[in-house]
Amino acid sequence: MKSFFFASFLALATGAAAHLETYASCAALEILHSKKLMYPRDTQYNVTNENYFDVASVKRPACIFLPESAKDVSDAIRILRITKTKFALKSGGHMPGEFTNIDGGVLIATERLNTLKWAENDSVLQVGPGIRWGPVFDEAATKGKVVIGGRLKVVGVAGLLVGGGISYVAGEYGFSCDNIKGFEVVLADGTITYASETRNKDLYKALRGGTSNFGIVTRFDMDTYDLPIGYSNIGMVVFNPAPGVDFKPAFMDALADFVVTGSAADVKSGAIITVTRVPSRGMSLGMMSLWRSEPVANATTDTPDVFKKLVTIPGQHSANNLPLNVVANTFGSQESQGDGGIQLHLHNTFRTGSYIADKDLILEIEQIHEEEFATIADVAGLSATITFQPITQNNIRVGASKRGGNVMGLENRLKAGDDRHFMWTEQFAGWALDADTARVDQVQKNIYNRAKAAAQKRGLWDDFIYLNDAATDQAKDVFPAFGEKNHMFLKSTKQKYDPTGVFTNLMPGGFKI
Structure with a gap:
């Protein structure tokens, strides 16, 4: 009976005026899945719609669909395709901006797809x-x-x-x-x-x-x-903890050594090492979460060689032998509202660049970062972070060798006889007021452009754009950087599996081929 009413309704809806397309889709989904479809009047609508990392992602979808199975998603896609209704797709809600929500369309939120x-x-x-x-x-x-x-x-x-x-x-x-x-x-x-x-x-x-x-x-x-367990050290180094004290040179020296040499020499080592600054307070600090996939006899005294320079800088350090889940659940936990949600961080933005790993270049980029954010120190709630992420040759070659390789094409950037590797920067900024968005965005672009110029001068620039850290205006450059062959492969695969452009024309968010 339900399928009869649904088919009849959808037949009428597809003949309705264009401005009724979204209403038709929401109503059809409600007929099929009444307990999984939320409107603005429903409490669950607001819970889902406000659970984003960036306030700019909070839109006003006409309805939110919460599928619980692949069949539910299939039903939704069939309806949206027939009615030509625009929609957005949300997973964790961590990508800033407009990529994971929509005004007026249908939001498919996957939070109940929790296998x-x-x-x-x-x-x-x-x-x-x-x-x-x-x-x-x-x-x-x-x-x-x-x-x-x-x-x-x-x-x-x-x-x-x-x-x-x-x-x-x-x-x-x-x-x-x-x-x-x-x-x-x-x-x-x-x-x-x-x-x-x-x-x-x-x-x-x-x-x-x-x-x-x-x-x-x-x-x-x-x-x-x-x-099951590995060496962990989670730490923080305040650069200027007292007048006349400056730990920044030592921290940056240790950071650069890990990125340029240590990460490649010890493939079992991994880290998040960031420089964070809060300009309004005149505060800068280094933060680190280090993990090596083998434990040591005594974590307090037996620091792996690859991390020794970092952990000997005065600051707060917590060394242990820990399973990786404990490390992941500890570092960055200030963002969390528990496993079910994330804290709204007002406005934020990312930007990324790719370079040949080089110590002097790292030091110059960090200095550029400091100079640029000092120019907008008056921005309310401003905090800014830059991370230098080593992408080693082993990282790339292992990926390329597994099951036919990924589509990013990084192995084609490696040159015979050149043992250098890449580093990707992640520029993150968070702030309080929408009125300051243009100023922050401009500073982020200035840092990227100045860093690019510095790298080009040294012959260390690489044009790869890492999708997961890219700014929205970098989206157009992501897939061409995979190389012509891979870019054409993506286009042909897209045409094969989505010939009518559902995930291009009806889903405006995301990085498009």
Whole structure:
């Protein structure tokens, strides 16, 4: 009976005026899934709609659909395609700006697609796109294992995985997307399919770096590895803790040594090392979360060589032998409201650049970062961070060797006889008032442009744009940087699996091929 009413309603709706398309889609979804469809009057609507990292992502969708299975997603896509209704897709809600929400359209929020299940004799962990990394790491740890996922518990699973993904053990295991055995995907016509090394191989490759251009992933089947415990050091160094005291030179020297030499020499080491500044307080500090995938006899005294320079700088340091889930759940925990949500950080933005790793260049870029943010120290609530992330040759080669490789094409940037590797910067800024957005954005662009010029002068510039840290105005440059062959492959794969452009024309958010 329900299917009869639905078919009759949809037939009428598709003949309605254009401004009724969204209403028709919401009503049709309500007929099929009344308990999964939320309107602005519903409490759950506001809970989901306000659970973003960036206030600019809070829009006013006409309705929010909360699917609980791949079949539910399939129903939604079929309806939206027939009615030609625009929609947005939300996983963790960590990407800033307008990529994961929509005004007036339908928001598909995946928070109830929260599968977390062991398979294949506990070698594969099946993970839904609505989960964040905290619970995933915790579940893997119950069996003494890790997945090659994100580094902060608050970040969502789906966006990180289809955009590449950097982990604490990337130097040893490659990018996160290189460690996915298969994807369950809903295609543009509503078909539910599976992509792996042996099924839909082109789609499988495209999803490893090509993001949401081909379908909606409803389950990730992730490889797991026996890494029950490792050396951890989580620390903070205030650069000027007292008059006449300056720890910044020592911190930057140690940071640069790790990025340029240590990370490549010790593939078991991984880290988040940032420089954070709060201009209104005249405060700058270094923060670090270090992990090496082998424990030591005594974490207090037996620091791995790769981290010694960093942990001997005076500051707050906590050294332990810990499982990776504890590390991920500790560093950056100030962002969290528990595993079910994230704290709204008012306005924020990201920007990224790629360079040949070089110590002098790191020092110059950090100085540029300090100078530029000093010019807008009056911006309310301003904090700014720059991270230098080593992307080693082993990181790239391991990924390229797994199951046909990912689609990012980084292996083609390696040159015979050149043992240097890349470093990617992540420029993050957060602030309070919308009125200051243009000023902050301009400073972010200034830093990028000055850093690019400095790198070009030294012959150290690289034009790759890492999707997961890119600013919205960098989106157009992401896929061309994969190389002409891979870019054309993505276009042909897109045409094969989404010939009518559902995930381009109806889903305006995200990085488009």
